[in-house]
Each structure stands twice: as C-alpha cells, then as structure tokens.
Amino acid sequence: MHIVTISEMRELEAQAESRYGLTSPILMQNAGKSAADLFEAHLLPTYSLKGLKVLFLIGPGNNGGDGLVMAEHLEHAGVLISLYYWKDKKLVVAGEQQQGPDIHEALKTQIHNADYVIDALLGTGRSRPMPEDMRDLLALVKTEREQRDDLNVVAIDLPSGLNADTGEVDPGSIAANTTITLAYPKLGFFFFPGRDYIGDLAVGDIGLPDDLQPSSKTEMITGQQVHKLLPERPLNSNKGTFGKVMLLCGSLPYPGSAFLAGSSAARVGAGLVTLAVTEKMLPFYASSFHEATFAILPEEDAESFDRANALIEKLAGYKALLVGPGLGQSANTREVILQVLEHLRSLPDKERPRLVIDADGLNNLSALERWWTLLPKDTVITPHPGEMGRLSAGIKVSGGNIERLELARTKAREWQVNLVLKGSCTILANPEGKIRINWWGNPALATAGTGDVLAGMISGFLAQGMPSFDAATAAVYLHTAAADLVNEYMNIERAGLLASDLLPYIPMTLVNTEFSEL
Ligand SMILES: NC(=O)C1=CN([C@@H]2O[C@H](COP(=O)(O)OP(=O)(O)OC[C@H]3O[C@@H](n4cnc5c(N)ncnc54)[C@H](OP(=O)(O)O)[C@@H]3O)[C@@H](O)[C@H]2O)[C@@H](O)CC1
Ligand SMILES: Nc1ncnc2c1ncn2[C@@H]1O[C@H](COP(=O)(O)OP(=O)(O)O)[C@@H](O)[C@H]1O
Ligand SMILES: [K+]
Numbered sequence: 001m002h003i004v005t006i007s008e009m010r011e012l013e014a015q016a017e018s019r020y021g022l023t024s025p026i027l028m029q030n031a032g033k034s035a036a037d038l039f040e041a042h043l044l045p046t047y048s049l050k051g052l053k054v055l056f057l058i059g060p061g062n063n064g065g066d067g068l069v070m071a072e073h074l075e076h077a078g079v080l081i082s083l084y085y086w087k088d089k090k091l092v093v094a095g096e097q098q099q100g101p102d103i104h105e106a107l108k109t110q111i112h113n114a115d116y117v118i119d120a121l122l123g124t125g126r127s128r129p130m131p132e133d134m135r136d137l138l139a140l141v142k143t144e145r146e147q148r149d150d151l152n153v154v155a156i157d158l159p160s161g162l163n164a165d166t167g168e169v170d171p172g173s174i175a176a177n178t179t180i181t182l183a184y185p186k187l188g189f190f191f192f193p194g195r196d197y198i199g200d201l202a203v204g205d206i207g208l209p210d211d212l213q214p215s216s217k218t219e220m221i222t223g224q225q226v227h228k229l230l231p232e233r234p235l236n237s238n239k240g241t242f243g244k245v246m247l248l249c250g251s252l253p254y255p256g257s258a259f260l261a262g263s264s265a266a267r268v269g270a271g272l273v274t275l276a277v278t279e280k281m282l283p284f285y286a287s288s289f290h291e292a293t294f295a296i297l298p299e300e301d302a303e304s305f306d307r308a309n310a311l312i313e314k315l316a317g318y319k320a321l322l323v324g325p326g327l328g329q330s331a332n333t334r335e336v337i338l339q340v341l342e343h344l345r346s347l348p349d350k351e352r353p354r355l356v357i358d359a360d361g362l363n364n365l366s367a368l369e370r371w372w373t374l375l376p377k378d379t380v381i382t383p384h385p386g387e388m389g390r391l392s393a394g395i396k397v398s399g400g401n402i403e404r405l406e407l408a409r410t411k412a413r414e415w416q417v418n419l420v421l422k423g424s425c426t427i428l429a430n431p432e433g434k435i436r437i438n439w440w441g442n443p444a445l446a447t448a449g450t451g452d453v454l455a456g457m458i459s460g461f462l463a464q465g466m467p468s469f470d471a472a473t474a475a476v477y478l479h480t481a482a483a484d485l486v487n488e489y490m491n492i493e494r495a496g497l498l499a500s501d502l503l504p505y506i507p508m509t510l511v512n513t514e515f516s517e518l
Helices: 006-020 023-041 062-075 103-113 132-147 221-227 258-267 280-289 304-314 332-346 359-366 385-391 404-417 450-463 468-489 498-516
Strands: 053-058 080-085 092-094 116-120 152-156 178-182 202-203 216-222 244-248 272-278 293-297 319-325 355-356 418-421 427-429 435-437
Touching: 006 178, 023 062, 023 178, 023 202, 053 062, 053 103, 053 132, 053 258, 062 080, 062 152, 080 103, 080 498, 092 103, 103 116, 103 132, 103 221, 103 427, 116 132, 132 404, 178 427, 178 498, 202 450, 221 304, 221 498, 244 258, 244 450, 258 272, 258 280, 258 319, 258 450, 258 498, 272 280, 272 304, 280 468, 293 304, 304 332, 355 359, 359 385, 385 404, 404 418, 404 435, 418 468, 427 468, 435 468, 450 468, 468 498
Parallel strands: 053 080, 053 116, 116 152, 152 178, 178 202, 216 435, 244 272, 244 319, 272 293, 319 355
Antiparallel strands: 080 092, 418 427, 427 435
C-alpha cells in the first residue's frame, strides 16, 4: 500500500476532481462514511452502537467536514452524538445546541460522559502551530483519559497537530487509540514522535478510482502484499523444490545465532538448512538443532584460505547463503568473508547463492575500504542503527526519526544493495530507490536474537527463489507478525519475549497473510 506525503495526497485529490469529477464534497462523503463503517466494524466488533456516547471535536476545514459526515452515519445507527465546533465554541448534544453562559462546563461534562472522542480538528491542512484554545481542548480529553482508560480517542485522517510529512507533533497533540486514515497512510506515521500518536491504524476508502495511483515510491508493507509474494507450495514437490540454505553463523561466545537463524529459515519453508561450523561447535548444534545438516569447517585459528575453501567447496547447489549472526570479528574471519565474496562474484547469476549479510558479517565488512564494491549482485544487508553507522563511516543513525528514510534511500543506491535498516519501523530500500516500511511489531522484539531470526527468514525465502527485495519484505513483515502472535498467545505485553518463542509461530504468520485486513 502506498504511503503518501501531503503534497502527493493533494495531487491525488486534484486529479480525482479534474479527471473523474470527484469533487471535494463527494470525497468527503465517502471519507465520512468509510470512517463510520470502520468504526463500527473494527472498533466495536463485540458491542452494539446503540446508546454509545461519542463526542466529535470538529475543526474548521475538511477534516472537520469528515467528522460531521461520520457523525451523521453513526447517529443513524443509534449512537448518541455530541458535537463541539472548535472555531465557533458551539456545543450540540443530541441535535440541540447548548445555550447558557458556561459552554465550557457543559463540554467538560460531555467529555466526562463520552465512550469515544473523535478528533476531527485538523488533518493534512494543518499549516501552523495549534492555537492555545485548541491545545486546551485536547488537554481536557487527555486529562480525562488519564483518569479512565475506557475513554478512547479516534483520530480522523491523523491525530491533530501531527505533521503528516515528518512525524513531528504539536505540544497540544494527543495520542489516538486508533487512527482512521483516509485513502493512504501518511509518511509521518512511520517516524517518531508521530509513530507513538497513531495507535491502531485503519485505512478508509474514499472512493478514488483504481487507476489513480500516487506517484510515491514508498510503500507500507501489508499482509495482503506479503501473501502475494509468498512462494507456491505445489503438491508435486519435495525438499529439493524449496531450496537449500547455508549459514556461516555462530561462534563460541554466540552459538545460539546459528540455531535461531537456521530454524527460522526452515520455518519459512526452506527445504534444507546447513550450518557451516567447526568440529568444536558441532556438539552444541547436534544436540539442539536436529533438523540441520552440517558442513564441517577448519577451526577458527586455521588459515583463512582453508576455512574459506572448505565452505566454498560445499556451496554448490545452495540457493542462499547467510553470513554473520554470531560469527565474531577478526582479521582472519574478514579474510574468509572476502574470499567467499570473491567466489560468489565469480559465479554466473543462475548458480550464485543469494547472499544475506547481518551482524558480525557487517561489522567485519565495515572495517574494509569501499566494502560495498565487494558484494555480489542482489545482496541483502540487515543493519540495526549501530551497524548502519559503522557501515556509513561512523555517522550517527537515528533509531526512528525521519532522517533515516533519506539515509536508507541514498545508501541503498550508493551501495547497490537491498538494505533492511532495522528499528521499530524497519525501512527497506532497494538500489532503484524503492522504499518499503514495516508498520507492525512491538517492543517485545527488542531483545537479543530477534535479528538472527529475521536474517534466517530472509535466507529461507531466498532459498525458495524469491527475489531479494521481496524475500526481505516478507521476512520483515512476518517476523514482526510472529511477535504480535507470541504476545497474543503467551499473554505478553511489551516485554518477556525470547527470540526462540518466535520460531513456532512463524508458520502461522504465513497462513494469516491470507486473511489480513491490510
Ligand atoms: N480535500 C479533499 O478532497 C479531501 C480531504 N479530506 C480531509 O480533509 C483534510 C484536509 O482538509 P483541509 O485541507 O481543509 O485541512 P484541515 O486539516 O481540515 O485543516 C485546515 C483548516 O484548519 C485551519 N488551520 C490550519 N492549521 C491550523 C492550526 N494550526 N490551528 C487552527 N486552524 C488551523 C485552516 O484555516 P486557515 O489556515 O485558512 O486559517 C483550515 O480552515 C484531510 O486531512 C482529510 O481529513 C478527506 O475528506 C478526503 C477528501
Ligand atoms: N520496539 C520495536 N518494535 C518493533 N520491532 C522491533 C523493536 N525493537 C526491535 N525490533 C526488531 O527486532 C529486531 C532486532 O534485531 P537486532 O537489533 O539485529 O537484534 P539481534 O542482533 O540481537 O538479533 C529487528 O528486526 C528490529 O526491527
Ligand atoms: K484529525
């Protein structure tokens, strides 16, 4: 699904009018109706709308207009509606305009009684800081919600005051429990601090014709998209159909990485997983990872030439190679990586295993001049912000602010790689400037080993012949979907997940893509 900037959204609206006669009032009717439908279908699956008390905060522009249309639909469905018009300081309760000297007190009573407050004050037309009286209004809602968590705030299009292009927020903005955005998610949702204000995200259809597409090259990864990318599993198949993955991962202080990555490759359907390990490491894996096969390498203090060659000899017939998780850093290991890269570059396209480099694979590389010139075509790299900094000559890389978007785009072009810049909204960028951003997941993923799972999943998809950027896309989405499932089934909130908990849930995430709402 496209992600749009404000100007891209305006351009679409202008085209909708000039090419299809879809004027602003028509789009607003569609927007308000779909917001009402989403409110009913998704927010209240188990409750009846009848008797629900909903207060609408109505702004001066089209965002307020959307709110009014939504309110009308909900009123027909039996919702008890009150409307507060911010500009005119007018309060209407059940169709009656409230009179009297103290509208402010009456408004406070409405906020106190509401089940839901709908934030329809400002949308993409916000052009300056919020006036104080708008901040005060939202502060009343915020204070009330702090006192009772059964008060929900639903933002229409976006939380008022959020900059839809950058994710910056006004000091008066309040976080929504749910944002019903219109037509397409806005770029600012994916960056902090904005990301924290969105809550659950729903996307309303405003009736733009299918052939009217945004010019944006930026996409939000969705389950429906991933469903289409997943490899076929024909009946007439065997393990050879689904490809072999080789992993150069794991060393004495970090043995678990190879287990996590290898299991994850198998969990997304790779036919066979081989761990390239030394004899010293073998007993660890043989007892914990029964499904793996092994390529035995010389010990780490052997000549790099021998270590590399032992791996290269075994690599024929493999469709994917993962280098890095838990590998350790040393001059010798760097040499091994260099020789393996050289071998990969020498292979014809069809015979070349597709490469994923993560963790210490990246740390080793970053010590080399112009390391990116050493990579074979179609390589995927998966740095977290620290690794990204090392790869980019020591610059400081933000974990979640908007600057990381341009950085990812520029570096994927310069390095000619498929870049997975990890973080709470992971950004994928390919050499052609295409961007995909992951919305899903939760902070339980912020624990050691989840990156190994991700890298393993990518290699497992590559083994099945998926193009590199798509393999990375599917894996990024599915590893966060797995975390969401773990939280649900293990009753975890935002802490306590083990990377290995993800493993048994990965196959379920593949199935679930067929039924995802987005
Ligand atoms: N156009 C379409 O076809 C469709 C649009 N849609 C909807 O419209 C929204 C965009 O509508 P919009 O452009 O009217 O902007 P909106 O966000 O309502 O606010 C602008 C108003 O607020 C004012 N204002 C600005 N900043 C302010 C501030 N800080 N504090 C106070 N006031 C401020 C500004 O006044 P002015 O600057 O002129 O004084 C103006 O009156 C979009 O998010 C979506 O919800 C959908 O229905 C689909 C079809
Ligand atoms: N707060 C968060 N929300 C969503 N995803 C997260 C969050 N924190 C971390 N992640 C994800 O968890 C993974 C962590 O990877 P990484 O930092 O490489 O860990 P490790 O190297 O220990 O395995 C990444 O895919 C990252 O995007
Ligand atoms: K709004």
